[in-house]
Amino acid sequence: MGDREGPRPGGRSARVQASVHGAARALLARMDRAQVTIPLIAAEAGVTPSTIYRRWGELHELLADVAVERLRPDMAPADTGSGRGDLLAWAEQYAEEMSSDLGRRMIRDVLAAEGGAGPRRCCGYVAEQIGVIARRALARGEAFPETDAVLDRVVAPIVYRILFDEALGPDRVGDLVATAMAEARRR
Amino acid sequence: MGDREGPRPGGRSARVQASVHGAARALLARMDRAQVTIPLIAAEAGVTPSTIYRRWGELHELLADVAVERLRPDMAPADTGSGRGDLLAWAEQYAEEMSSDLGRRMIRDVLAAEGGAGPRRCCGYVAEQIGVIARRALARGEAFPETDAVLDRVVAPIVYRILFDEALGPDRVGDLVATAMAEARRR
DNA sequence: CTCCAAACGCAAAGAATTTGCGTTAGTCCC
DNA sequence: GGGACTAACGCAAATTCTTTGCGTTTGGAG
Incomplete structure (x- = not known):
């Protein structure tokens, strides 16, 4: 049940999905995004367009599906020795990745899809990473803010600025982290 | 120069733009969004599709163009007598409007467009409204946070949750406003 | 008043999307 | 293991959308 939404692991559906995803990624890397079409992806993946449709x-x-896949973190946040350091390192890296052209485009792709599942999954990935940092910090006996507070004070401003204004620099991200950490004492 | 991007006020271009905008709004109100196409809008507006293309x-x-238009505030934020009250009232209304199905869809439409002009304009509208509240507050001799701080602490979380998770309720919005107002003392 | 550039309408050509039908691959139950 | 069943796929025709060339109109400038 925690199995993502996809079909069963070994079936034909799974193979088609994998090859279509791979084809889409390859094309996106190779050409301008406005020129990528479903017939093109189908040809690259070796399936007929109607299958994709x-x-x-x-x-x-x-x-959106492809982007969500790529936004899934592939490893745990670095352990710098303190919760504050972990959060700062994670936030800086996250801000940098997401403000790149590729990151921006992936976020927008995820948001453009109809169902709300993609965005929520992305948010879940982020919350999960923060949760790892938080649990590590609490195990060390440190204070650490609630995950929701980190989302509101750190993640939300980073993403909002990327989408609507201009990406925040590392210094501003540092300020956000400091603000969030100040919240930890109230726990 | 503050004239938006459009053509001169009375020209033919302006008339076409107005009628196309109106047609798009009418169709969006009348039918499902996935069924609205350019040929349909063109027919409703009384122009040929190629004009729109x-x-x-x-x-x-x-x-996105239509959505930005609709997101432009048509009046100054209500004056409740205090900066804090103004901000709270504005934020609650903003959160409510944007978390509606219509609001959500408009935000996503704005973000889906290629150029970054739309999102930035929306952010500018918000900043402008906050600026009005701030100037009123300062004129009364009250403390009020920087516009950027309000964007980070109030607007960003509201929008982030709408896009990626679940809309915040009025109580949570109130908390955000309280946090932002606490910032004002440091000015 | 006349000229000019930008924008529009029309229509044909090209590309993408939808859909019906036959076939194949994987699954479930003997 | 073997047979029936379901979901997904390929193919191809029909439909709809998108692009583009060319002539015409419109509003503004000199």
Whole structure:
């Protein structure tokens, strides 16, 4: 049940999904994003367009699917020795990755899809990473803010600025982390 | 120069733009969003599809244009007698409007467009409203946080949750405002 | 008043999307 | 293991959307 949404692991569906995802990533890396179409992806993946249309419906849905996959963290946040250091390192890296052209585009792809599942999953990934940092900090006996507080004070401003204004620099991210950590005492 | 990007006020271009915007709004209100297409909008507006394609390029650009228009505030924030009250009232209304289905969709439309002009303009609208509240507060001799601080502590969490998670209730919005107002003392 | 540039309408060509039908692959139950 | 069943796929035709060339109109400048 915790199995993502996909079909069963070894089936034909899974193979098609993998090859379509791979084709989409390859094309996105190779050419301008406005020129990537479903027939192109289908040709690259070795399937017929109708297969993609039936499964994903629109290009946005497919790209969102691919983007969510790429936004899933592949490792635990670095352990710098303190919760504050961990959060700062994580936040700086996150801000940098997401403000890159690729990161920006992935976020927008995720948001463009119809169902709310993609964005929520991304938020979940972030919350999970913060949770790891938090548990590590608490195990060391340190104070650490609630995950929701970190989302509100650190993650939200980073993402909001990337989407609507201009990406925050490392110094501003540091300020956000400091503000969030100040919240920890009230726990 | 503060004139938006559009053509001169009375020209033919302006009339076409107005009628296309109106047609798009009418169709969005009347039918499901996935069924709204450029040829449909063109028919409703009484122009040929190629006109729309040439001016906006894609449906997303047009919808983003329409959404930005609708997101522009049409009046100054209510004056409740104090900066804190003004901000609270504004934030609660903003959160409510943006978390509605319509608001959500408009935000996503704005973000889906290619150029970064739309999102920045929306952010500018918000900053402007906050600026009005701030100037009123300062004129009364009250303390009030920087606009950037309000964006980070109040607006960003509201929008982030709407886009990625679940909309915040009025109580949580109140907490955000309280946090932001606490910042004012350091000015 | 005349000229000019930008924008529009029309229509044909090209590309993408939808859909019906036959076939295949994997699954479940003997 | 073997047979039936379901979901997904391939193919191809029909539909709809998108692009583009060319002539015409419109509003503004000199």
